[in-house]
Amino acid sequence: MAGVDDLVLRVDGDRPLSVADVEAVSRLCDRAEDGFGGGVLVAYVSGVPLPGWTRTLDVGLLSKWERAVRRLERLGVTTVAVATGDCGGVALDLLLAADVRIAVPGARLALPVDGDATWPGMALYRLARQGAGAGVRRAALLGTPIGAHLALAAGLVDVVVDDPAGVLAEVAAEAAAVAGTEVAIRRQLMFDAAQQSFEEALGAHLAACDRALRRGAAS
Known part of the structure; x- marks a missing residue:
């Protein structure tokens, strides 16, 4: 996960979850809560965990991460995620926690597999709660990636566009009018x-x- 620049976060889902990821999201939330009364927070997300990604995990770190994502999910700013390529792990967590989800054509939502089953983290909860259809069930149970247009039909993303900049500008203009x-x-x-x-x-x-x-x- 890259560093924070104002209210922008760039997320590399290839990397396994770390304390640095928790701290990056927490710093972003601090900035949103302390210096902004509104506006837009943007997370650029991509990447899926590589094999062996759970070796450094423990429940304590997972708990801290889930609390950080939940904090972001409840901020007093509009949150936007822009998904590129395959998105799993921390990338998928932040995508599903955003208010507005933008996918670039070719993006896929992928619940990561650990060992012989899909990972049972809170992304599974959000997929089940927010999406609908056989594609979501296959993703949750079998780890089958959800393509951008199927994710759009399932209600997991809001728009699929080649250039997200225009949609980001529209969301920023709309967010500026609300507290x-x-x-x-x-x-x-x-x-x-x-x-x-x-x-x-x-x-x-x-x-x-x-x-x-x-x-x-x-x-």
Whole structure:
């Protein structure tokens, strides 16, 4: 994983997960929380883990990584991932945690295989929760890569384009018109909607509506 430049992260999924990866994502989250009230965070992701990638892993490191990804997933900024080539491991984790997912033609989402089965990390959880269709099941169970257009049809990416710059500019313009804190609230409501009944969700949505009305009156 490369270093952080403002709110941009370049992720090399070929490399096994390391403490440096956790620290890079944590520093990015610090910058987003401390210096930005909104805007866009961009992660360029590519690469899949090479054979033997789990040899240096332990549950403690995995736990720290998953907490870092979850923190990024809940930031008060709009997060965008741009996928190129095969994406697995840390690259897939960050892609599936982003608000907006852009894939370049030829990109593939690949749940890595360790030994005799696919890796059971939280990318598996996000694939199952966010995607639909036989392609997602084959990826989760057999490790079959999901091509860019199949990922688009399954709802795992938002757009497939040759040049992501135009889409990034559009997202940045849209994000500039909304408050980061409010983005985080809307995102959480969407997360919760997947597992809550209408009655369970109603209170949180009404509270968010009340907050919006108060903000409008104050301005």
